[in-house]
Amino acid sequence: MRKYFITGLLILVPLAITLWVLHAIISTMDQSLLLLPVQWRPEAVFGFKIPGLGTILTLLIIFFTGLLTQNFIGNYVVKIWEALLNRIPIVNSIYSSVKQVSDTLFSSSGNAFRKAVLVQYPRQGSWTIGFLTGVPGGDVVQHLNGDYVSIYVPTTPNPTSGFFLMVPKADAIELDMSVDAALKYIVSMGVVAPEATVTEKTQ
Template identity: 30%
Template sequence: MNKLISMILKGLVAVLPIGLTIYFFYWLLATAEELARPLVLLVWPSDYYFPGLGVVTSLLLLALVGLVVNFYGIRYLMKLSQRLFEKIPLVKSIYGALQDMMTVFNLSKKTGHQSVVSLEIQGMQMIGFVTGEQMGKRLFGEQDLVGVYLPLSYQIGGMTVYVSRDKLTPLDVTMEEGMRIAVTGGVQSKK
């Protein structure tokens, strides 16, 4: 009986990550299709509709938006909407957090430097992400403190600490690998 349970658990460990990943992408595409379907039916006659056209239309629309935001007038309108969002009490918290999260994930690509670091705290090595180079200077003057975000495993949360640059050890991992290690508590399925 124990052998059977052990085999079932091994099968579950093998199938669950693959199954959940496939289901997540299926759910994401199906949801995008449902949300985009009314827009697609406004543009295309219903005779031409086929499953997947909503996703394709959404991707083309996002590419068009990406092109249009480069125009001066649109950038000005984006700044106005950003100022408006930053004045509405609950909206500014959500908007600011989402904007900061997008900045963190694109940080290493934009700056070209390694932003995954290790920070020693009471003999422990914690994985963090350099996020506040300029804010450290603004808040603490000439102390050369750097903002480091320390994520919590299996949670959406963490803390930002400002530490001296010489206390940080750059790690030779990509931002994605560092986030995966930090968020999963160091459990890795490969390498």
């Protein structure tokens, strides 16, 4: 009896968590329907809500925004908009900080979260996986002797929170592991181990 119960849990728990995450994402993206006039919303047109319709609208907005900003006119409008935001107190500091982070994370030319590394944390002899985010900058560099790298160490099982560390470059071991595989390893609390590379298998 217990064996069947555990087997059922192993099948249903991952499915339930996946559906819960998808529901949370879709529900959040469906809020874009609030941008439409009341008479254009599904409740007014069809008489009931249509889950996922707002998600489609959100994806379309993102796509067409990227499409429009690729030409000269769209790029010019974006520059004017950013210049306007940069003139507003408080808003300018928030917007510029978020934009720098998003440009670093999502730009195809950026190096953030492109490499998984192995570091000793929170003490010597205790190892964890982190992600290379760049190198220290600003006045911080003046107080560090030698080559240092910036690393984000996510928490388990929620990788959206974590710790920002600056460690000597020699102490960060680059892993032959994709970021996706490393994230899966972290989220699963080490249960889902990445597949061994060809080099590791031959040793």
